[in-house]
Amino acid sequence: MLFNLIFGNRDDHTRNFSYLMDSNGRWRGAPAYDLTFAYRKKHQMLFDYKNAYDLKVKDIIKIADDFSIDGAKETIELMIDIKYTSLKELSTTYDLKEWYEDILNATEKILV
Numbered sequence: 001m002l003f004n005l006i007f008g009n010r011d012d013h014t015r016n017f018s019y020l021m022d023s024n025g026r027w028r029g030a031p032a033y034d035l036t037f038a039y040r041k042k043h044q045m046l047f048d049y050k051n052a053y054d055l056k057v058k059d060i061i062k063i064a065d066d067f068s069i070d071g072a073k074e075t076i077e078l079m080i081d082i083k084y085t086s087l088k089e090l091s092t093t094y095d096l097k098e099w100y101e102d103i104l105n106a107t108e109k110i111l112v
Contacts, residue, residue, distance in 0.1 A: 003032065003059065006079045007087070008106040012045045012052075027069075029067050057111050075097055076111065083107075 004012045011034070018030035047055055048063050057076055064072030081105075091100035 001047060002076060002079055005047075005060075005108065005110050006056065006076070008103045010042060012057070015109055017045070029069075052110060056112060060111065080111070 001012075003009060016034045018033075019027045020030045021027050045052070048058060048059060048066075057073065060076060061072045064070075087103070088100060091097050
């Protein structure tokens, strides 16, 4: 979910999310998979009944708490830092600056 929001991936349909049940019958979100990048579409999923474009950091932290995921705030900060440092550097190295600018424009209001 964070990858999709922070990096602008919009391939977030229901077949890209799963849940796992433990031996005590508790459900948890499955590890991320199928992170095919698609950024020129609209988000297809709601996050805790909210559109992705309306989410704030506190909303993500609430979802993480609901699923007993520790360190949400730190993970958000780290991923945002990666977006503005490593991803920028990689986009320059591989001549993808226009793509990077598209990502920044598409995600500028998410998690503000």
